[in-house]
Amino acid sequence: METVLSGIRSTGNLHLGNYFGALKNFVKMQHTDRCFFFIADYHSLTTHPDPAILHGNVTNVLSEYLAAGLDPDVATIYVQSDVPEVTELSLLLSMHAFVGELERTASFKDKIRKQPENVNIGLLSYPVLMAADILQHRATRVPVGKDQEQHLELTRRFARRFNQIYGVEYFPECQPYVFSGEGLVKIPGLDGSGKMGKSEGNGIYLSDSDEAIRKKVMKAVTDSGPTAPDSPMPEVIANLFTLLRVVSTEDTVQHFTDKWNRCEIRYGDLKKQLAEDIVKVVAPIRARIRDIAADEDYLSRVVRQGAEKARESAGKTLADVREIMGIKPFGRR
Numbered sequence: 183m184e185t186v187l188s189g190i191r192s193t194g195n196l197h198l199g200n201y202f203g204a205l206k207n208f209v210k211m212q213h214t215d216r217c218f219f220f221i222a223d224y225h226s227l228t229t230h231p232d233p234a235i236l237h238g239n240v241t242n243v244l245s246e247y248l249a250a251g252l253d254p255d256v257a258t259i260y261v262q263s264d265v266p267e268v269t270e271l272s273l274l275l276s277m278h279a280f281v282g283e284l285e286r287t288a289s290f291k292d293k294i295r296k297q298p299e300n301v302n303i304g305l306l307s308y309p310v311l312m313a314a315d316i317l318q319h320r321a322t323r324v325p326v327g328k329d330q331e332q333h334l335e336l337t338r339r340f341a342r343r344f345n346q347i348y349g350v351e352y353f354p355e356c357q358p359y360v361f362s363g364e365g366l367v368k369i370p371g372l373d374g375s376g377k378m379g380k381s382e383g384n385g386i387y388l389s390d391s392d393e394a395i396r397k398k399v400m401k402a403v404t405d406s407g408p409t410a411p412d413s414p415m416p417e418v419i420a421n422l423f424t425l426l427r428v429v430s431t432e433d434t435v436q437h438f439t440d441k442w443n444r445c446e447i448r449y450g451d452l453k454k455q456l457a458e459d460i461v462k463v464v465a466p467i468r469a470r471i472r473d474i475a476a477d478e479d480y481l482s483r484v485v486r487q488g489a490e491k492a493r494e495s496a497g498k499t500l501a502d503v504r505e506i507m508g509i510k511p512f513g514r515r
């Protein structure tokens with residue numbers, strides 16, 4: 183049995199990228215493995231969200247996790263800031279994380295570009311906290327999308343380094359969870375940009391109405407169509423097919439691929455089919471979100487139970503790490 187962990191920042195509602203990149207795989211794994219799923223609220227503080235909306239964002243993400251099928255009686259579902267052990271582990275790991283390697287991560291460089299007025303230490307040490315999230319449960323599998331690949335590589339490096347320095351085989355080297363043979367998933371935006379994301383403002387959300395989904399898909403950027411049979415696909419069209427592959431049947435994908443190859447494709451038809459297939463995924467989840475979000479008692483029971491289980495697991499790791507690093511209470515040799 184593997185120990186599986188994944189998390190999502192609480193910076194707004196979940197979109198199809200979060201769902202297909204991380205959540206959907208996790209929903210499957212919870213029944214076979216030891217699973218932890220958490221809401222990364224500390225990580226969301228790096229961009230200074232309004233304190234008045236932070237808790238609401240955590241509630242949204244939690245409700246959406248549960249609506250998507252995470253079962254709190256099977257998996258451990260918790261809020262990052264309910265498990266203070268992670269901050270101490272992050273501090274301890276930071277002693278062996280070098281400023282140079284953190285400065286070189288793509289996400290840090292990206293943030294420096296986007297928010298030059300707010301290059302805080304939390305941004306720099308973001309991957310260390312993320313490593314602590316993973317290593318506190320000694321997780322071996324981490325279902326994430328392609329954008330998190332470099333962070334996982336750093337986590338493996340920190341784990342290896344810790345083991346080497348202290349001459350132990352304590353931390354496992356976690357692997358991403360690759361669902362298909364195609365590697366980690368990257369769900370594109372429909373605005374012609376590379377990635378669907380909250381900060382990109384191009385998301386199709388699990389809370390979107392059917393009408394909103396249809397509108398967004400019908401507005402997707404396309405081109406003037408293929409000019410010769412079997413032409414290579416431009417990126418904006420390949421993006422539509424990437425989405426089609428995650429929400430539609432193989433027959434549907436084949437149908438539109440054939441149409442493309444024969445230069446007979448009508449983008450209007452493709453978009454209509456894509457919108458209906460997205461609606462089929464989202465509508466049942468959305469219906470559950472509303473009920474779950476309204477049940478405060480249930481939500482607080484879920485996070486209390488999750489925090490208890492997560493703290494037990496993290497506390498054991500932290501005690502071992504303190505011991506390995508030589509931090510010992512008085513009265514014991």
Ligand code: TYM
Pocket residue numbers: 187188189190191192198199200201202203204222225311312315316324325326327328329330333367368369370377378379
């Ligand atoms: P976050 O909140 O940006 O995204 C949560 C998860 O959704 C995936 N994802 C995508 N996958 C495919 N295509 C997309 N367009 C797309 N957009 C988002 C992300 O890869 C991620 O799996 N640093 C993390 C949160 C985190 C974490 C962790 C994850 C903190 N600690 C420990 C795993 C393990 C983040 O910002 O994800």
